[in-house]
Amino acid sequence: MDEYFIRTEHLCCNYRDENGREAPALIDINLKIKKGEYIAVIGRNGSGKSTLAKLLNMILLPASGKIYIDGKDMTSGNLSDDEILDIRRRVGMVFQNPDNQIVATIVEEDIAFGPENLGIPTPEIRRRVDYALETVGMRGYEKHEPHRLSGGQKQRIAIAGVLAMQPECIILDEATAMLDPRGRAEVINTIELLNRERKITVIMITHHMNEAVRADRVIVLSDGRLLRDYPPRQLFSEPDFLRRQGLGVPQSVELIDELRRQGIALEGEPVTPEECAGAIMKYLKQKKAHDG
């Protein structure tokens, strides 16, 4: 078996525009993602992030290039329907608008939708629904109507719907974009829990640098090309590149930059808010000890 869960080689994808011409959406993408990794994908609007996501679970087919999922060639062209369903089960997707991905009028029915499609026996579906609700912290909402829930709760239901299929990888396509800060935190915490404790591979497409900073690796797409594939620390150490790409830097990185400019010498390369807080604390303690 392959050491990488997802591997792409020279992946290209085209769309037909209004004039019937082929316009490239992704050009020569080479990616390697290990099982259990937490990847963030960033890039401005139209850079091809959603296209990449849809290629990875065979909603779209590439124009050329190869995709291997768990060592298996997805682009050989002779996959059976069952094999395609199996890929969609293993690579789940959560989309931006919670209202447009909830199928049923009752929470538990919606979570059961995936397993039902897979033909799982009824008692096992019940177990999975309970387990998925437990995992996203929504126990007790089984019989609720999704349209009465908050945005963050709806997205957690959508995640539970994917979880009930027992995926190995979850792709979130700007799943926090329509949420308020609290809903966003609910979703991020749920996802990090899944990544940490269930070893589920996470691919997080986002416009929020504060979310990207928490990933193991950040991938930057621009006009269909893969420009960077770095750990956050390395990526955010070139803020000028990011600004050129129309992307910001996380507030935490910005803060550290500003403090350094003011002549405050902080140790290490902190990027996440926690690390920054730690570095500032350490600085303050040292200063106090020094002064006092």
Place this chain on the structure above:
Amino acid sequence: MNNISFGQYYPANSLIHSLDARFKVICAFLYIVCSFLCKNILSFAALLASAALLVAISGIPPKILLKSLRPIIFILLFTVVINMFWTSGENLVFSWWKIRIYYEGIMNALFIAVRIVVLIVGTSIFLTYTTTPIALTDALESLLSPLKVLRAPVHEFAMMITIALRFIPTLTEETNRIMAAQKARGADFTTGSIFKRARALIPILVPLFVSAFRRADELATAMECRCYHGGEGRTRLNIPHSRPRDYVMLLLIVAFGAGLILINIYGIGYTMK
């Protein structure tokens, strides 16, 4: 905007609420048949009594039921008048100019009024008031599943209804939002001729349709991502279970129909043709 109830479902814990939706669909159908079996004053009295009993068991306030009759008042009046004036018989009760009203006409009008009212009340008690639309859709899918042999798209049809129900609140909310946005731009939906008001709706319908198509597209992708591939090989989380009470209800209605037939045979008084 959060309390749109689906259809007319009235949540309660009555015996009728607890019946299996598939049985309720059959019961409603048989009850309609019963109402057409009635021919004379005795059987119509029994029918009326059975409807009253159903109302009592269902625990639905009669006031709410009466509201459901409001839309059919016109049809009711219309059929009553037609029957009253156009039935000819032997016992003339009233005559003036060209209008002749016979005893038979009065009875026919009365019977038909009772039949229509019982029909509406009976079916809405069995179906809309005590059964959630989702349970109803599932029941119809299950009852119609034999038609799958004939390649009738039973599952697809049920799926369509489920999704339509699911999107009613979403699209209602969206309509309100668009209307508010257009009002803020000075649109006026409440004054002017009907024609003018209809025209004022265009700026609402166009964005609503655009958004509905976008939603449909996204939903289709999301369903595909969750391995949807039609009804084939699909299992269900909630499988309907029939219990003894379902069979008892069914039997009671069949017995009721048989009773009505007997009453017709030994009928007294005027018999409807």
